[in-house]
Amino acid sequence: MDNFKELVKENIDIELNDKQIEQFATFANFLLETNKTINLTAIRDLEGVYIKHFLDSLTLLKATPKDTKSIVDIGSGAGFPGIPIAIVRPDIQITMVESIGKKVSFIEKSIELLNLTNANVVNERAEKLSHLSKFQEKFDVATARAVTSLPELILLCMPMVKKEGIMIAMKNENTEELEMAERVLIGENLKIKKIIPIKILDLNSRQLIIITRI
Numbered sequence: 001m002d003n004f005k006e007l008v009k010e011n012i013d014i015e016l017n018d019k020q021i022e023q024f025a026t027f028a029n030f031l032l033e034t035n036k037t038i039n040l041t042a043i044r045d046l047e048g049v050y051i052k053h054f055l056d057s058l059t060l061l062k063a064t065p066k067d068t069k070s071i072v073d074i075g076s077g078a079g080f081p082g083i084p085i086a087i088v089r090p091d092i093q094i095t096m097v098e099s100i101g102k103k104v105s106f107i108e109k110s111i112e113l114l115n116l117t118n119a120n121v122v123n124e125r126a127e128k129l130s131h132l133s134k135f136q137e138k139f140d141v142a143t144a145r146a147v148t149s150l151p152e153l154i155l156l157c158m159p160m161v162k163k164e165g166i167m168i169a170m171k172n173e174n175t176e177e178l179e180m181a182e183r184v185l186i187g188e189n190l191k192i193k194k195i196i197p198i199k200i201l202d203l204n205s206r207q208l209i210i211i212t213r214i
Contacts, residue, residue: 001028001046001047001050004016004021004024004050004054004055005021007050007051007055007201008055008058008088011055011058011059011200012055012058012059012061012062014058014061014088016088020087020088023087023114024050024054024084024087026113026114027079027083027087027110027113027114028046028049028050028054030109030110030113031049031053031078031110032044032046032049034106038102038106040077040078040102040103040106041053041077041078051200051201051203052203053078053080053084054084055200056080056081056145056170056200056203056206057080057081057082057083057084057085057145058081058084058085058088059170059198059200059206059208060081060085060143060145060168060170060208061085061088061089062196062198062208063166063168063194063196063208063210064085064089064092064141064168065140065141065166068089068092068140068141069091069092069093069140070092070093070094070095070138070139070140070141071085071092071093071094071095071139071140071141071142071143072095072096072097072135072138072139072141072142072143072157072160073085073094073095073096073097073143073144073145074097074126074142074143074144074147074153074156074157075097075098075099075126075144075145075147075148076096076097076098076103076107076121077098077103077145078103078106078107079096079106079107079110079121080145081143081145081170082094082095082096082107082119082121083096083107083110083111083114083116083119086111086116086118086119087114087116089118090116090117090118091118092118093118093119093120094116094118094119094120095119095120095121095122095139096119096120096121096122097121097122097124097126097129098121098122098123099123099124099125099126101123104121104123107121108121126156126157127156129160130155130156130157130159130160131159135159135160136159136160137159137160137161137162137163137165138160138162139160139161139162139165140161140162140165140166141161141165141166141167141168142157142158142160142161142165142166142167142168143157143167143168143169143170144156144157144169144170145170146170149177149180150169150171150177150178150180150181150209151177151180151181151183151184153167153169154167154169154181154184154185154188154190154211155184155188157169158188158190158211158213163213165212166193166210166211166212167210167211167212168208168209168210168211169208169209169211170206170208171206171207171208171209172204172205172206172207173197173205173206173207178192178209185211189213189214190211190212190213190214191211191212191213191214192209192210192211193210193211193212194210195207195208195209195210196208196210
C-alpha cells in the first residue's frame with residue numbers, strides 16, 4: 001500500500017523505515033496467501049489488511065509508555081496487534097497468546113519470515129496462563145484486541161501485569177461495557193486511568209481503555 005508510511009506518520013506519529021515497510025508488505029502478502037487455504041481473517045483485500053489490521057493495531061502505541069520493555073497480547077488470532085507492534089518497536093519483547101493451533105503455526109511462520117527476534121507465541125488459553133506463576137506480574141503491558149467482554153478481559157490480563165504496569169483494552173465505543181466493568185475494577189482494586197478515543201479514516205470509532213492498579 002503506497003501511502004501506508006504517510007498514514008502511520010499522520011495517525012500514529014511514527015516514521016517507518018524501509019525495512020519496516022518491507023516487513024509489512026511481506027506480512028500482508030503472506031497473510032492473504034495463507035488465508036486462501038486457512039481461515040485467518042475475514043479481510044481479504046490488501047488495503048483492508050493495511051488499514052483494518054496493521055494501522056488499527058498500531059494505534060496501541062498511542063497508549064504504550066515509551067519505556068515499555070514487554071507486552072503480552074491476549075488472543076492474538078493471526079498476530080494482531082502483536083506482529084505490527086513487534087515490527088515497529090523492535091525494542092519491545094512481544095509475547096502473543098493464542099489457543100488455536102493453526103493460528104499459532106501461522107504466527108510462528110510469520111515471526112520466522114519477518115526475522116522478528118523480539119516476538120514469540122504461546123499456544124495456550126489465557127485463562128490458564130494467568131494462573132501460572134511464571135506469567136504472573138511479568139509484563140509491562142497486557143493488551144487484547146476484540147477478544148471478549150471488558151470485565152472478563154480485566155480478569156485475564158491484569159494478573160500478568162507488573163505492579164506498576166498497565167492493561168490496554170482495544171475496544172469499540174461501548175459505555176455499557178464500561179459500566180459492567182465497574183464492579184470488577186472495584187473488586188480487584190483497579191481503576192481506569194485514561195480512555196483514548198481513536199478515529200482512523202472511515203473505520204468505526206474505537207477507544208483504548210487504560211487500566212492500572214490503585
